[in-house]
Amino acid sequence: MAHEVVADMAANVWKVLVSEGANVEAGETLVILESMKMEIPIDADVAGLVTSVGVEEGGSVQEGDVIAVIAVVE
Amino acid sequence: MDTQPDADVNKVADEKLQAARLGGPEKYRQRQLDSGKLLVRDRLERLLDPGFRVEDGLLARFEQGLPGDAVVTVIGKIAGRTVCVIANDFTVKAGTWGHKTFEKITRMQDVALEIGAPLIYLIDSAGARIDEQFESYAGRRAWGNIFFNLVKLSGKVPQLCALFGPSPAGSAYVPALCDLIVMVEGQSTAYIGSPRMAEMATGEKVTLEEMGGARMHSTTSGLGDVLVPDEVEALAVLRRYLEFMPSSWQGDPPVVAARPPAPHRPIAEIVPERENLAFNMHELVAAIVDEGSFLEMKALWARELITGFARIEGRGVGVLANNSRIKAGVLFPDSSDKAARFVWLCNAFGIPLLFLQDIPGFMVGSAVEKQGIIRHGAKMLFAVCEATVPRIAVMVRKAYGGGYLAMSGSPTAPSAVLALPTARPALMGPAAAINAIHAKRLEAMADLDERRRFVMEKQSEYSAEVDVFQVASDNSVEAVVPGDELRAELASRFEIYCRRPAGRQERRNGVYPV
Structure with a gap:
């Protein structure tokens, strides 16, 4: 099952820590956003295989944008 | 001339009273149990102290086969204090409201106000009884009186509700007008129109759980205050919440025996000096308050602001704390709403307020402007400025701009503003x-x-x-307090400030930005 990790607020993309094909644990930080001068780590809420990363460093996201898609390991 | 008492009538009375206490027919009682729900009188036994009961209208409409007209109205005690309870009986006509139901409910509302006791609604009702609508809908004495009374009682006596079943259409306003709404996961629902009605009206296809389920209301709509796994836990939450409340707005909130906080790291370790690093605000709250005393409200909604009741040296306080781990701790329309509602609640019942500031400000951008961030932020500011209970704000870290004011900054006339050494007060970062x-x-x-x-x-x-010592040097804060002295300082100051009688408003109402 594909699980989408979504931005919960508008922000700049500061660091991207995973790439497509990576296996991640639940709670592992995927991306660090920066908004209102705060670092906002975006963690995987499920374990699985990262099938796509929708952001790049220096870019920006709006609330609701997909940051990454994780294929959940059953 | 004396008449002999009729032995048969006494026997009949006993039988009728006993039968009425059972509620609806056996098959509906079994169905209630099979669906994992408690019977209404079992709920009452778990909610109330044993023994003391004063019940009204047990035999209302008994002769028509509707014992109590589907509602139990009873006065009992919780932790020795008198409380009034209105509890639907789902085994009688699905707990629907008939004309005596509404009479019993409004009567108990009046009694709660007259005797100055909290009122608890245990809701499990399919709504108004449609076949009785003509005698109980449109007139001056009709179902709508229930909502009118909820508003009349609001802020005078605590009104608590646990939602144990559906709360459809108009009856959804009963929980909505209460101070506290506890919802049971997978069981409580509240909605204006059912999925079937929505499909008829708009073509939308949606499940009941998505439309008005407990989880949706606790995470997305913000209607639910506490989400619990089962009914027993819901009843326990009602009892716990009541420990923080006075019986009426004229009483003082109960003070209990003090307990030290749970074992914790030094506050200097909990709060990072680097202001753009998120940290666990719940850990800071736990380090300040009596162990096990924190009762969080709306924990799953607008989580960038933490709200809840806790005790400091046994005294109940309402806590508002910015949570940098969620949405950077920034104030959004929903979190502003959450703050305003919580401040109004605490102020109504004389519960002092503690603000823990780590606030980068109100959110910026066109998305939040369209959602009315100014209106909602103004509402929060209004509630805070208007609150007359003792207020203490602690600059934990960031205290920027309008967010600082809304979090009870000095210009809003709090009892005190304290600063941890990590405080960063400024107009902006x-x-x-x-x-x-x-x-x-x-x-x-x-x-x-x-x-x-x-x-x-x-x-x-x-x-x-923006160094804290500059602010202290300007005398803009009452005190700079090292982290590990914060709890003791707060306890002393709350003790002092609670001596001051709370002010009263002299106007009809402010013109609230909502």
Whole structure:
């Protein structure tokens, strides 16, 4: 099952820590956003295989944008 | 001439009273149990202290086969204090409201107000009984009186509700008008129109759980205050919440025996000095308050602001704390709403307020402007400025701009503002400030390295100015308090400030920005 990790607020993309094909644990930080001068780590809420990363460093996201898609390991 | 008492009538009375206490027919009682729900009288036994019961209208409509007209109205005790309870009986006509139901409910509402006791609604009802609508809908004495009374009682006696079943259409306003709404996961629902009605009206296809389920209301709509796994836990939450409340607005909230906080790391370790690093605000709250006393409200909704009741040296306080781990701790429309509602609740019942500030400000951008961030932020500011209970704000870290004011900053006349050594009070953060102050000059700098050097230099100058000791030197805060002295300082100050009688408003009502 594909699980989408979504931005919960508008922000700049500061660091991207995973790439497509990576296996991640639940709670592992995927991306660090920066908004209102705060670092906002975006963690995987499920374990699985990262099938796509929708952001790049220096870019920006709006609330609701997909940051990454994780294929959940059953 | 004396008449002999009729032995048969007494026997009949006993039988009828006993039968009425059972509620609806056996098959509906079994169905209630099979669906994992408690019978109404079992709920009451778990909610109330044993023994003391004063019940009204047990035999209402018994002769028509509707014992109590599907509702139990009873006065009992919780932790020795008198409480009034209105509890639907789903085994009688699905707990629907008939004309005696509404009479019994409104009567108990009046009694609660007259005797100054909290009122608890245990809701499990399919709504108004449609075949009785003509005698109980449109007139001056009709179902709508229930909502009218909820509003009349609001802020005078605590009104608590646990939602144990559906709460459709108009009856959804009963929980909505209560101070506290506890919802049971997978069981409680509240909605204006059912999925079937929605499909008829608009073509939308949606499940009941998505439309008005407990989880949806606790995470998305913000209607639910506490989400619990089962009914027993819901009843326990009602009892716990009541420990923080006075019986009426004229009474004092109960003070209990003090307990030290749970074992914790030093506050200097919990709060990072680097202001752009998120930290666990719940850990800081736990380090300040009596162990096990924190009862969080709306924990799953607008989580960037934590709200809840706790005790400091046995005294109940309402806590509002910015949570940097969620949405950077920034105030959004929903979190502003959550704050305003919580402040109104605490102020109504004389519960002092503690603000833990780590606030980068209100959110910026066109998305939140369209959602009315100004309106909602103004509502929060209004509630805080208007609150007359003792208020203490603690600058934990960031205390920027309008967010600082809304979090009970000094200009809003709190009892005190304290600062931890990590406090960073300013109109805005260093980077935003330097960009704003030197915008023209920065634009004119072609050399990027030169621009970066200039920004760094100005930012560090600015940072030095927002130093906590500058603010203390300006006498803008009452005290700078080392982290590990914070709890003791708060306890002493709340004790002092609670001596002051709460003020009263002298106007009809403010013109609330909502």
